[in-house]
Amino acid sequence: MSKNIPLPSLEEYGLSENGFLPKELPVTKLSDEYYKDWEVIVQNIPSLLLSKRMRDVVDRLPVLEVKESLIGEIGQVRRAYSVLCFIANAYVWGYDKPCDTLPDCIAKPLLTVSEILGLPPLATYASVVLWNYKPIVENSDLIDDVMDLSNLTSINTFTGGMDETWFYLVSVMTEKIGAPCVKSGLKAIRAVRDDNLANVVSELKCIAEAIDNLGSVLMKMEAMCDPHIFFFRIRPYLAGWRNMEEVGLPKGVRYGSGGEYLSFAGGSNAQSSLIQALDIVLGVEHFPMGKKGSGPHKISANSDQNSFINEMRKYMPREHREFLVHLAKVSNIKDYVETKKDKELTLAYDACIAMLKSFRDKHIQIVTRYIILQAHKKDGSSQSKVLRSGLSKSQGKKEQRGTGGTALIPFLKQCRDETGSSAASDWGKKVLSTAVLDVHENSTVTGTRKRSHGSTVESGDDTKRMKLGLAGNWDIDQENDEEGSYPAGHW
Ligand code: HEM
Numbered sequence: 001m002s003k004n005i006p007l008p009s010l011e012e013y014g015l016s017e018n019g020f021l022p023k024e025l026p027v028t029k030l031s032d033e034y035y036k037d038w039e040v041i042v043q044n045i046p047s048l049l050l051s052k053r054m055r056d057v058v059d060r061l062p063v064l065e066v067k068e069s070l071i072g073e074i075g076q077v078r079r080a081y082s083v084l085c086f087i088a089n090a091y092v093w094g095y096d097k098p099c100d101t102l103p104d105c106i107a108k109p110l111l112t113v114s115e116i117l118g119l120p121p122l123a124t125y126a127s128v129v130l131w132n133y134k135p136i137v138e139n140s141d142l143i144d145d146v147m148d149l150s151n152l153t154s155i156n157t158f159t160g161g162m163d164e165t166w167f168y169l170v171s172v173m174t175e176k177i178g179a180p181c182v183k184s185g186l187k188a189i190r191a192v193r194d195d196n197l198a199n200v201v202s203e204l205k206c207i208a209e210a211i212d213n214l215g216s217v218l219m220k221m222e223a224m225c226d227p228h229i230f231f232f233r234i235r236p237y238l239a240g241w242r243n244m245e246e247v248g249l250p251k252g253v254r255y256g257s258g259g260e261y262l263s264f265a266g267g268s269n270a271q272s273s274l275i276q277a278l279d280i281v282l283g284v285e286h287f288p289m290g291k292k293g294s295g296p297h298k299i300s301a302n303s304d305q306n307s308f309i310n311e312m313r314k315y316m317p318r319e320h321r322e323f324l325v326h327l328a329k330v331s332n333i334k335d336y337v338e339t340k341k342d343k344e345l346t347l348a349y350d351a352c353i354a355m356l357k358s359f360r361d362k363h364i365q366i367v368t369r370y371i372i373l374q375a376h377k378k379d380g381s382s383q384s385k386v387l388r389s390g391l392s393k394s395q396g397k398k399e400q401r402g403t404g405g406t407a408l409i410p411f412l413k414q415c416r417d418e419t420g421s422s423a424a425s426d427w428g429k430k431v432l433s434t435a436v437l438d439v440h441e442n443s444t445v446t447g448t449r450k451r452s453h454g455s456t457v458e459s460g461d462d463t464k465r466m467k468l469g470l471a472g473n474w475d476i477d478q479e480n481d482e483e484g485s486y487p488a489g490h491w
Pocket residue numbers: 170171174218221230267268269270272275360363366367370371401402403404405406407408411412415416
């Protein structure tokens with residue numbers, strides 16, 4: 001890290017006040033009539049899947065060219081990418097048996113637009129979340145906040161159901177709520193360079209508060225996205241084609257009749273640049289699975305070494321990936337906290353770490369309910385028979401894998417523990433890096449949302465204390481434990 005490297009500006013990497021969401025609302029329909037058949041197909045994916053006509057219809061499409069006029073407008077290219085990704089995943093996964101060859105009419109333009117955007121040619125977080133939302137009411141005279149979750153819907157879905165829309169929108173909302181963190185992070189890095197302690201502290205407090213809100217938004221998932229529907233109906237379409245031998249795609253998918261087989265991990269929120277940006281700003285490091293952050297295996301989060309988190313950067317839009325690389329080069333906050341040894345600074349920094357760890361705790365609870373518990377169900381219901389039960393069922397028998405291909409619970413726990421071990425204060429080191437009783441194990445046993453007795457709750461209390469500290473009282477040992485100050489959804 002060098003003081004001589006200029007800080008990244010949001011604009012040069014296509015970021016804005018909206019963080020990694022586009023500055024302008026996503027394009028909902030390709031403007032050139034030439035592409036109307038793509039639009040008709042993508043807008044009718046649920047019906048085409050239901051009637052099992054997806055492949056027949058797509059097979060009759062002509063091979064359209066990616067026109068210069070389309071390439072010239074970023075919103076249009078992103079829309080084309082999103083449309084083709086939806087069609088590609090629906091084509092491959094939409095029947096009992098996956099298809100290992102994408103027809104030229106999808107493969108060719110998809111490879112072209114993917115290359116332009118620096119993304120892989122299949123459904124990613126960018127195609128189904130970042131560039132796939134629209135306001136219900138656009139006229140700001142009619143509504144207070146056009147971007148409020150209650151006024152958003154998704155442009156396209158595989159299933160046509162509100163559970164899927166909600167699943168994507170929760171992520172859109174996390175991007176929106178987390179957006180100010182990117183700006184605050186850059187301001188804090190600047191303040192470190194200027195040795196302006198007060199500003200570093202105040203930006204860190206903003207970041208801690210925003211991360212706390214991210215946790216609350218995450219827990220809204222359950223309001224409208226049913227875990228069963230997610231696991232058996234939605235998730236199969238988000239899978240990729242890597243390590244899919246068992247379901248009939250040993251070589252991945254062939255891109256075009258004369259094309260080559262390529263394999264890619266499926267869509268995952270690990271492809272969101274926001275959380276990675278937070279890790280970088282706060283100096284949280286992740287290591288290859290099973291490797292601890294010390295000793296001979298220690299690998300910097302910024303290195304190219306094997307780690308899923310790093311690999312997922314290849315699944316982000318090129319500009320966002322390049323922003324993260326630049327951000328990593330200038331990240332200086334953790335070093336500053338460690339050398340300054342200022343009480344208020346340390347506490348503000350540790351509050352960020354506590355909130356991020358708490359976010360990852362909540363995420364593990366969600367994953368447990370939406371994947372682990374579903375996979376363990378003895379599924380006699382009709383749904384699983386209808387929709388390609390093969391993938392969901394075969395996954396149920398062995399260790400659960402994420403759509404990104406991770407051994408998900410060990411991976412997520414490692415990410416969480418690596419977050420906690422970044423704490424700077426002695427207190428934080430003791431509390432946040434102590435492995436808490438696994439929330440996952442609690443909920444696997446009970447499957448309920450009751451607050452359990454054990455160190456998970458203790459950990460929640462510690463996070464709460466941090467929050468109280470952030471609100472103005474910096475005595476972390478106080479015992480002012482009002483129930484109401486728990487983060488929403490914490491148990
Ligand atoms: C039902 C909802 C969700 C499920 C089932 C789920 C599941 C998973 C799984 C299985 C992984 C492991 C990577 C993989 O193999 O795909 C993962 C990673 C991740 N997810 Fe989620 N996720 C959900 C919602 C969210 C939301 C709304 C966020 C909001 C930001 C989020 C943030 C992350 C992050 C940041 C990672 C990377 C690991 C980390 O940094 O801790 N997830 N998710």
